[in-house]
Amino acid sequence: AQSVTQPDIHITVSEGASLELRCNYSYGATPYLFWYVQSPGQGLQLLLKYFSGDTLVQGIKGFEAEFKRSQSSFNLRKPSVHWSDAAEYFCAVGDRYNNNDMRFGAGTRLTVKP
């Protein structure tokens, strides 16, 4: 079964600085990959997803992620962080043959310093 590792539990960046959140996955074939954001008291909101094709994926709120098969990674990036980006970020991997088996990482909490 697939699995996801988010190595960083907590990251702090200054407002306006760039951001990269790491995600590593384990899956036997080309995975379906997702990044979600969760603000306090909110459900999960999809930022972006990768199924196939161009390995650089653009999402909402200025986020992008790059799928690197050789590194089994799907890191999330943003060139300039805003205070409103402070939240919990989850990477998830889906099974392309079993649409109900989505595995989430433990999340990375992002703090933004003024």
Added chain:
Amino acid sequence: ETGVTQSPTHLIKTRGQQVTLRCSSQSGHNTVSWYQQALGQGPQFIFQYYREEENGRGNFPPRFSGLQFPNYSSELNVNALELDDSALYLCASSPGQNPTDTQYFGPGTRLTVL
């Protein structure tokens, strides 16, 4: 706003009791998935329903059960509550059975078991 609502927002129960959590999916979404998110963890898949039939189940015991209704509402029932059942319970709806369908999450129900 995802159009997915959950009730109640918060709930406190004692060990051994039973609880029912409710979810209202987006209109037209035939698939609903339920997740358990323990504190500091990513969501874990409980089960999925498609057109009122259970369509897949994660590693949860039978005391976790569900129902889906024709009006796009669904329920998660948990019997014989245990302390470890304390968590945020999320439902997510999607249009169909395609693994590439986006799941839209509700804000969750925070269950505390004392």
